[in-house]
Amino acid sequence: MSVTAAEIPDKSILQTIGDRRSIRYFDPDKKVEDWKLQTMLQAGRLASCQGNINATEAIVVQKETTDLWDEIEECVSGFNVQIINQCSHLIFWVTNLNAWYGRANDGLSTLALSGALTKYHGWNYEFTMTQTVPRLMSFPTERTEQLLRFETGMAVNQAMLAGVGLDVGSILIAFGRKPGGVEKAFGLPPHFRFTWGHAVGYPLEDEKAGGQRVRLKFEKLFHKDSYGNPYMPDAGVNDVLQSKGMIQEQAPIEGRFEEIQALADKFGREPGVVSWPEREVKRLIADDDWDFGPRIKARAEEVIATEELPDYPEEMRETFKKLMEEHGLDTKKYLS
């Protein structure tokens, strides 16, 4: 036994959600304990899944012990290379499409045996076997893939939150450099989809990672009774969520830019953050959809006043216009 129950902190779920950040700087000298990895995987395993078919699997990889590191590194998107080399472990979350076709019957049977599927809701064996299961099994793989990848996302998020509860940092990372490369490296059978890569480790940056990242306003995302009718948040609820640690101070908090400067110096990497053109920053900060607090507004002003900002790539304007118009977007909002 590597841990006792008494050693595991009891962090509330609201605090855990509030504490989660995508961590991009990991301590290369600290390995995450096996029991913590197991706890994260257990959290993924316990995530809800349709018909209890258990389609989400994961391959946990450590750079020091795998034979596949070079192949893995070739696949990861360029902006994630530092991350994978400094994190403790990588988790490759994969989705088994055949769980849908092979395990629907047994999965539902486990739910019946567990006392979850009952006659109360209209379940009966004959209907299940002549209608429900054959209908599910007749789905084309594209539809099944969409459904099951959603479930994998749920499992991954539970694993990440379990990690946060144990002070383990996480970030999901794209492996876009070599499409199909991850499946090939692991020799995955064709009915498996590589859904996402997940780097795990102890944060080298402050656990607040510069503060909670801004989102769109609540009422711009959530609707009441009909689409387009804003669901207005209650200021009192927000205050309580703040006091429970779920809603936290918005990034960038004091000292964030000094922190990333120091991290760049420590590892001999290029310092600084990426900048957008002045007009673009001004347009964004004036956009009422975003929940911009005072810190990010002040940062925008500081950037405009002090940084050398790039020009908008005029040669790309037409491309962006065309891409947005293809989706019926109001280009005037973005391309004034």
Ligand SMILES: Cc1cc2nc3c(=O)[nH]c(=O)nc-3n(C[C@H](O)[C@H](O)[C@H](O)COP(=O)(O)O)c2cc1C
């Ligand atoms: C599916 C998914 C893929 C992501 N891929 C990357 C990635 O490849 N590299 C990266 O630096 N961040 C990646 N992120 C992290 C997001 O950029 C991050 O969630 C966003 O910056 C918001 O910050 P927060 O997670 O700290 O709230 C990914 C996030 C998700 C959900």
